Amino acid sequence: MLKSLQHGLLALGLAFASGAIADEVKVAVAANFTAPIQALAPAFEKATGHKLVASFGATGQFYAQIQNGAPFEVFLAADDSTPAKLERNGATVPGSRFTYAIGSLVLWSADANYLDGTDAALKAGQFKHLAIANPKAAPYGLAATQVLDKLGLSEAVKGKLVEGQNITQAQQFVATGNAELGFVALSQVYKDGQLASGSAWIVPEAMHEPIKQDAVILKPGANNPAAAALVEYLKGPEAAKVIESFGYKLP
Template structure:
């Protein structure tokens, strides 16, 4: 009788030990605009798979340089589709692992209520001292911002007012701190569950700039890591999709 009572417990303990043995850690380079969503996704990912996600946030162009210089990233969540495609072509990624995990939205935002109108006409008034954008050479959202300014015919007029952040997080910080009255940032940074979380904003129409297709892929360093494949699979699943859409991204 004693053996029969202990056997189920021993079986459960052996399964628990096996689960721990197969759990792994994945090093992920994450575009700064996707900080909040991946933090939310990571909690469910770790709970559902047992794997641990370790993220570093920054500008896509800077990540490219770091990856080429041997940074230990295993999965890359880019803010564009051209950089992952380039890494794939250059042999730095697992072939066939690249996919679009989100399509980003650009927004003109101010921390002040009522400062930005719903059509972005505030840009044409010129009554602001500083306009924050991310570095267009390394951050796709910064590049999209310059395309919008070009389309509006304002590039030359606002050039003396531009304040560039190294990435989209720093561009947001300039506006949040009041160092810039307004700025072009990612909608995901100021949006949650169908509404702008604070301040005032103009959601830029998608046809005013090139699509911000954000691709992910498994890098060569993650080829043998089961947690890397698990994360990519999880990002394609319904739980992750729900989180991604809640931050204003398209799928």
């Protein structure tokens, strides 16, 4: 009986020990990074024992939610200016901000024959709808407007734009055929070094401001070991391979 009691106490001690190291981290993730974080989460959980709980949306919308007290602990933004603004507002853990990825913008069509790797179809204007993300909330949407400005097409396509709340919705407009083409994140249509479907023109970086994507630990995550572990994991070589496989560049 004593032996079984000792075994029981040992099991209870291990349960408490594992509970002490297995924490949960609530992460606000920019919509363009949905597929990469879904690929990263199981490896992160296996490597650290911590659980990652992600919410996806537009960077601008997350900014408003965080300012209004949303309990996110880590923020993976689609730009570097929004985390910097939160930092200035005192909403982050000092010194925790860093660039985790540099994004690429792509003009994409679900039709494999629609785009020929150039901007010719965009300039020809023989389409009814062009999807973009809300430029006020989504950095990839802002980059899309900068490209249209640079090409002198802003006025010509104004009546054809369909605007998604975030980059995921913009991509869905194209995927479902509600728009013949649209500006989306390369990571949404790219995997393991190649286009997953449809046809595309990868927009030259010089045509828009750099899409530097910063991560930061928010005040609610200041004392959460899982938040610190996630940030360190994202800086490591294992995460780097996954991030690059979705078409991102590393800083």
